Amino acid sequence: MAWWQIILITLYSGVQILDELQIWSGLNTPIGAGFIVGLIMGNIPVGLFIGASMQLMILGVGTFGGASRIDATIGTVLATAFSISIHGMSPQVAISSIAVPVATIMIQLDILARFTNTYFAHRIDHDIETFNYKGIERNYLLGALPWALSRAIPVFLALAFGRGLVQAIANALNGSWAWLGNGLSLAGATLPAVGFAILLRYLPVKKHVAYLILGFTITTLFSVIFFNVQSLGTGIAAISKGFSVKFNGMPMLAIALLGFALSIMHYKGSVNEDKENVTKNAVKLADSSDETKGEITDDEL
Missing domain, CATH: 1.20.58 (Methane Monooxygenase Hydroxylase; Chain G, domain 1)
Incomplete structure (x- = not known):
């Protein structure tokens, strides 16, 4: 993986969460992340396959108010990057062994970003009382930093220093642990069906x-x-x-x-x-x- 690919993917990871919070262009979704990272890595079909699988997995998953949910977008980013760059790692194995665990771990970092962002919220409250309009604008923009860094930092560390570990895991899954690799491939292929099941559970199916x-x-x-x-x-x-x-x-x-x-x-x-x-x-x-x-x-x- 080239250094410029790591930088571009890291920048995208930080920007996509701001897109989700404000613009919602669609590039912050798992399918959008699969396309962007696949384009950067030079293999769009693999990126779209992983992104679409993760998108289907979270069809019935939502968040309300301040609740946090699994970050399938960052899971797609890392799964796509490693699946393309690591020899012998199939997209299905990348989904089950990288995308899903990373998406689950990112819940904690999402909570940390929300917690850190309250510092700037309190400063804005103080600026409102003192009619400091410049301070309100400045702290509002600074509030984007915790969100962006909560995604960019873990992605950069994983891409820059985690390739050797992931390569060792891929070699093991294709070698002495082939039975586990086959199981992970099957699990990755069934995850979209799980997403459909969750979606049908919450849709008014009986009515329609x-x-x-x-x-x-x-x-x-x-x-x-x-x-x-x-x-x-x-x-x-x-x-x-x-x-x-x-x-x-x-x-x-x-x-x-x-x-x-x-x-x-x-x-x-x-x-x-x-x-x-x-x-x-x-x-x-x-x-x-x-x-x-x-x-x-x-x-x-």
Whole structure:
């Protein structure tokens, strides 16, 4: 791993948390981290694979208020960097042996960043009392330092001094501990399914089970049809040299657009239903006011 790659990945690690807190451009997500680090390391497909797997793992995980959660983005950063630079480390092993443990450890550093940031918050309170507007602006900007350093420092230390340790672990998992390496590969491959399970646990599945069944059926149906057509085209091309037509599989974008269309239909139906309910309630309220018109209430007595 070159020195400039370590510097760029470290800078990205510090900036991405500020992006998450303020801008939310999407580059601070695991899939965004996989793309950026994969681009820096020269292997975007591996970065996207690790980032997408971690993204799926945390689909149903959220944070509210001051709560901390696992930092899947930093886990993706280190897993992608080591998976590409370390010989013999597959993306699945990198996910289960690096990404998940690092993402869990980063909870403690996230708490430390929040705790340290209270120093600047108290200084801002003091500046507000003394009407020191320059001090308010300065301490507000300085408050970004604990957040950025809580991500940049561990990433730099891991990339600069941890490569030898990770290489030794990779050699062991491919050697005498191959049984453990195979288990970690299997665990890394199943983590996206865990993320889907968590997501389905918190989504209103019972209320919208029809859409769940419809989406699963459409995806499976089109996948089977396009796969068979693609296989048929490949067979014909092998027999006839003049057959040059290419059959591609159904892209995930098409499936996503189908889901988007269904969501629009459901949203419009819900809006129309809400409008009808409001109109009915208004009519009932008007009728009840007409019926009670002229009556003497206790207050008027």
